Amino acid sequence: MPEFFASTAKGLSEVLEKELKEMGIPKTIRVSGGVFFEGNWETCYKVNLSSRVASRVLKPVQDFVAYQPEELYANIQKHDFTKYIDVHQTIKVEVVVKESKMHDQRFIAMKVKDAIVDQFRDKFGERPNVDNENPDLRIYVRCKKNKFEIAIDTTGESLFMRGYRREAGVAPLKENLAAGLLYLSEWDRQSPIIDPMCGSGTILVEAAMLAMNISPGTLRRHFGFMNLKGFNTEAWEKVLEEVVSAEKEDLDFKMHGSDLDRQMIRMAKENAKRAGVDHVIEFQSESIATYAPPCEKGLLVTNPPYGARIGDEDNLKDVYRDLGYTLKHRFKSWDAWILSGNKDLILDMKLKSTRRHFVFNGPLECRFLKYSMF
Numbered sequence: 245m246p247e248f249f250a251s252t253a254k255g256l257s258e259v260l261e262k263e264l265k266e267m268g269i270p271k272t273i274r275v276s277g278g279v280f281f282e283g284n285w286e287t288c289y290k291v292n293l294s295s296r297v298a299s300r301v302l303k304p305v306q307d308f309v310a311y312q313p314e315e316l317y318a319n320i321q322k323h324d325f326t327k328y329i330d331v332h333q334t335i336k337v338e339v340v341v342k343e344s345k346m347h348d349q350r351f352i353a354m355k356v357k358d359a360i361v362d363q364f365r366d367k368f369g370e371r372p373n374v375d376n377e378n379p380d381l382r383i384y385v386r387c388k389k390n391k392f393e394i395a396i397d398t399t400g401e402s403l404f405m406r407g408y409r410r411e412a413g414v415a416p417l418k419e420n421l422a423a424g425l426l427y428l429s430e431w432d433r434q435s436p437i438i439d440p441m442c443g444s445g446t447i448l449v450e451a452a453m454l455a456m457n458i459s460p461g462t463l464r465r466h467f468g469f470m471n472l473k474g475f476n477t478e479a480w481e482k483v484l485e486e487v488v489s490a491e492k493e494d495l496d497f498k499m500h501g502s503d504l505d506r507q508m509i510r511m512a513k514e515n516a517k518r519a520g521v522d523h524v525i526e527f528q529s530e531s532i533a534t535y536a537p538p539c540e541k542g543l544l545v546t547n548p549p550y551g552a553r554i555g556d557e558d559n560l561k562d563v564y565r566d567l568g569y570t571l572k573h574r575f576k577s578w579d580a581w582i583l584s585g586n587k588d589l590i591l592d593m594k595l596k597s598t599r600r601h602f603v604f605n606g607p608l609e610c611r612f613l614k615y616s617m618f
């Protein structure tokens with residue numbers, strides 16, 4: 245069984261695998277929701293700290309087939325969960341179940357929790373409590389066609405929550421999706437990224453962090469693995485020191501962000517400041533209808549509104565028409581990547597895409613399209 249599993253949004257497994265290889269992890273297996281990888285706990289710390297696209301890192305600990313509650317209980321009992329936390333710490337069991345004889349998530353969670361707490365009771369005469377909000381140990385149970393996969397979480401709060409974004413607009417991108425888009429665009433990391441509809445600035449902040457080699461986890465104080473028995477502080481400090489010493493303090497180019505909404509620009513500036521990258525991003529407030537290149541060369545990556553959450557479709561048609569016009573007439577010889585969850589609005593740009601990826605923004609399937617301007 246591979247030692248760890250990094251999960252990510254659908255559509256980003258391939259770039260996640262590439263990222264893990266770049267981190268020096270040779271053995272990986274890619275599946276639709278993420279990537280299994282081999283490594284020791286130090287590798288796990290590193291992936292939690294440095295991955296830009298992973299949502300969380302799990303450690304698979306068991307897999308077995310069970311049809312009856314007693315079988316489930318007996319199988320869970322075979323693995324020693326007392327080695328991860330002590331009895332005064334807390335647990336939570338999370339379950340996803342599909343096409344199985346036992347199909348009640350809450351019942352399965354209760355059975356797994358009972359099997360675990362009974363191990364503690366038998367050994368120490370006491371049991372750990374459940375904490376649904378902020379547990380020390382999360383246990384993930386996935387069951388499909390009666391095949392159970394049990395994993396412990398090493399991440400805690402999801403990795404896309406970097407900590408720099410305290411405020412956002414109506415439809416912000418998750419931070420790990422923004423980073424995934426930058427990977428998918430094959431940006432060279434040495435030229436400006438511009439986002440003319442930048443909202444709270446997620447794409448630009450992620451681009452700045454990527455170009456400056458700032459690991460997203462350095463903005464966090466806590467990871468799930470820190471709660472586990474055997475957490476190796478020395479190894480963690482070594483990993484942290486290594487990534488921090490590889491960071492750049494500045495860039496010899498600037499990223500550029502713009503948005504029609506001044507409130508958004510205010511938020512984006514604050515978010516960039518919290519991430520420590522405000523000195524490499526220039527912001528302005530302008531409509532896409534009049535927007536012109538703020539620099540000589542670069543890559544345009546943007547996420548226009550697409551109606552599922554903001555605005556109504558008729559007004560948005562004009563926005564997409566303006567975006568198409570601006571690209572065609574003012575961005576000659578530029579490449580642009582557009583993320584949209586609305587394939588009809590995309591047609592209003594009246595441009596032909598040259599490449600296409602499918603990614604998921606939460607439950608919404610989106611197209612990430614490349615346009616090469618001549």
Ligand SMILES: C[S@@+](CC[C@H](N)C(=O)[O-])C[C@H]1O[C@@H](n2cnc3c(N)ncnc32)[C@H](O)[C@@H]1O
Nearest residue numbers: 416417441442443444446504505531532547549
């Ligand atoms: C989907 S949001 C972008 C979200 C952003 N990626 C983030 O993570 O926060 C689209 C943005 O386009 C902006 N917008 C809408 N119409 C515009 C226009 N005509 N010109 C420029 N920006 C516009 C909105 O104010 C909104 O912030």
